[in-house]
Amino acid sequence: MPKQAREQVFARGAELGARPGANAGAISTATNVTAFKPKLDQTDFDVIIVGAGLSGIGVAYHLQRDCPKKSFIILEGREALGGTWDLFRYPGIRSDSDMHTLGYRFRPWRGEKAIADGPSILDYLNDTAREYGIDRRIRFRHKVKRAFWSSTEARWTLEVEGPDGKQVNYTCNFLQMCSGYYDYDGGYMPGWPGMEHFKGEIVHPQKWPDILDYTGKRVVVIGSGATAVTLVPAMTDNAAHVTMLQRSPTYIVSRPAKDPIANWLYAKLPEGLAHSAARWKNILLSMYFYNAARKNPEGAKQRIISMVKAQLGSGIDAAKHFTPRYNPWDQRLCLVPDGDLFRAIRAGNASVVTDEIETFTETGLRLRSGEDLSADIIVTATGLVMRLMGGMQLVVDGKIVNPGTTMNYKGMMFSDVPNLASTFGYTNASWTLKADLTAEYLCRILNKMDRGGYAYCTPRNTDPAVTSDATPPLSSGYMQRGKDVMPKQGSKRPWKLYQNYAKDMLALRFGAINDGALVFTRAERPASKRA
Numbered sequence: 001m002p003k004q005a006r007e008q009v010f011a012r013g014a015e016l017g018a019r020p021g022a023n024a025g026a027i028s029t030a031t032n033v034t035a036f037k038p039k040l041d042q043t044d045f046d047v048i049i050v051g052a053g054l055s056g057i058g059v060a061y062h063l064q065r066d067c068p069k070k071s072f073i074i075l076e077g078r079e080a081l082g083g084t085w086d087l088f089r090y091p092g093i094r095s096d097s098d099m100h101t102l103g104y105r106f107r108p109w110r111g112e113k114a115i116a117d118g119p120s121i122l123d124y125l126n127d128t129a130r131e132y133g134i135d136r137r138i139r140f141r142h143k144v145k146r147a148f149w150s151s152t153e154a155r156w157t158l159e160v161e162g163p164d165g166k167q168v169n170y171t172c173n174f175l176q177m178c179s180g181y182y183d184y185d186g187g188y189m190p191g192w193p194g195m196e197h198f199k200g201e202i203v204h205p206q207k208w209p210d211i212l213d214y215t216g217k218r219v220v221v222i223g224s225g226a227t228a229v230t231l232v233p234a235m236t237d238n239a240a241h242v243t244m245l246q247r248s249p250t251y252i253v254s255r256p257a258k259d260p261i262a263n264w265l266y267a268k269l270p271e272g273l274a275h276s277a278a279r280w281k282n283i284l285l286s287m288y289f290y291n292a293a294r295k296n297p298e299g300a301k302q303r304i305i306s307m308v309k310a311q312l313g314s315g316i317d318a319a320k321h322f323t324p325r326y327n328p329w330d331q332r333l334c335l336v337p338d339g340d341l342f343r344a345i346r347a348g349n350a351s352v353v354t355d356e357i358e359t360f361t362e363t364g365l366r367l368r369s370g371e372d373l374s375a376d377i378i379v380t381a382t383g384l385v386m387r388l389m390g391g392m393q394l395v396v397d398g399k400i401v402n403p404g405t406t407m408n409y410k411g412m413m414f415s416d417v418p419n420l421a422s423t424f425g426y427t428n429a430s431w432t433l434k435a436d437l438t439a440e441y442l443c444r445i446l447n448k449m450d451r452g453g454y455a456y457c458t459p460r461n462t463d464p465a466v467t468s469d470a471t472p473p474l475s476s477g478y479m480q481r482g483k484d485v486m487p488k489q490g491s492k493r494p495w496k497l498y499q500n501y502a503k504d505m506l507a508l509r510f511g512a513i514n515d516g517a518l519v520f521t522r523a524e525r526p527a528s529k530r531a
């Protein structure tokens, strides 16, 4: 192990014991963090985490708790933490899963609303980082460009673009990628004909302008995914009218923004108990509804559509605008809190058009049906560009690795890539559920390596019966567009993705690490001889 400062002392037992801070759900555990004095010039660490979003902060917490002797740092390309919850600034930005499961297992969410707005989620992340001293471990404006693994050295060397644009090299034994799944530089924008002729403003939700006055304006939102269904009701506050223009419908489900059972639990029970109970309630309910929908898709489809009809009344053609061509959970369901989208449509402030764009015009859009849609502002809620590992290039013992040709081990490591894990959350439940489990498993692996004197571990598939499957977990556009860059899943454990928290919990929290696929290797030369 390299010589480095190890002043960090973190007490265990920080789970669930703390009290509210700035955010309604904030918990103060400042006493659990003592005397960490980061050395500013230190560039060699046991672990480097890439990305200070929800996942990176979670991994840092787990490392402090479960591997207190490990030195680590978070390298973050942007100048703020929070990732998604700092980047997206469009009106109404909010979660579409409940905060009892989108929040961390180790830190309760005590906001009144379970479906929370973006700024509250960002507060929660900032408070978490501050309270556990994680904010002092982040090096902002450090963008990791390339990572080179050397089996001889049992080390990663990272080429990092520092704040002044100059390259700095960092080294570590284990690399934990928490870089999300999409391109931060820009969202997906199909090239429609005539865009250059439009006299109004075209805005992508990923790059929302600091000031966009839509008071009294006619807004068309292109898309019908989570972002579109959030934006449409939110913009009806000031816009003259908001039209959601979709090529094809999406499943939309209304859910109360406030979770009365969770709020009752918090009022009646000690905080830790209430948090666990609210969390498990939501985990089990979402697993139940997901499994029921997959077992009986037609039944689920009819149920969702009848709920939509009940919300919209008879004036809207639900068969045309709210009946997707695919089955529930082939794509993520869109959630609308307290039916806000349906209310806006009922009130006449918003409408839905199902059609295709023929061309942009000076004043709006001409549709395939021949209809003209007038607009002052067009919002292209057309999705994300999938990007794994933040676009970082990966080189293992001199060979460039395309993650798209690897197989996913337990949903967190890549076949034949040593000492690298990557956090990727669930597509059918809150991201954090899997992110927390991934962080726990990382710590188990690191501790096992320390106990056994191993320098690295590599997932290797030696079972000829395992076949690889390139089908992405969802049929959504961004997944289809990005399927070549995503690692494949295998036909059986530990290479198969179950998208199931209970199964993953058993495997990652309690399951044996020695599963025949994760191969542990001792150092090729003594640590003392390393540079």
Ligand SMILES: Cc1cc2nc3c(=O)[nH]c(=O)nc-3n(C[C@H](O)[C@H](O)[C@H](O)COP(=O)(O)OP(=O)(O)OC[C@H]3O[C@@H](n4cnc5c(N)ncnc54)[C@H](O)[C@@H]3O)c2cc1C
Residues within 6 Å of the ligand: 050, 051, 052, 053, 054, 055, 056, 075, 076, 077, 078, 081, 082, 083, 084, 085, 088, 094, 095, 096, 097, 102, 142, 143, 144, 145, 178, 179, 180, 181, 182, 184, 227, 389, 390, 391, 392, 423, 425, 429, 430, 431, 432
């Ligand atoms: C609008 C929107 C709403 C969402 N709502 C939900 C929801 O309700 N529920 C849910 O479960 N999921 C939701 N998601 C998915 C969401 O991204 C995850 O829940 C979660 O925020 C992901 O956290 P993360 O830390 O893994 O990634 P991110 O939030 O994407 O953070 C990644 C961080 O890594 C940094 N980074 C990337 N590459 C590099 C590099 N090379 N060098 C240095 N730093 C780098 C980025 O700057 C960023 O700060 C939503 C996504 C979007 C876009």
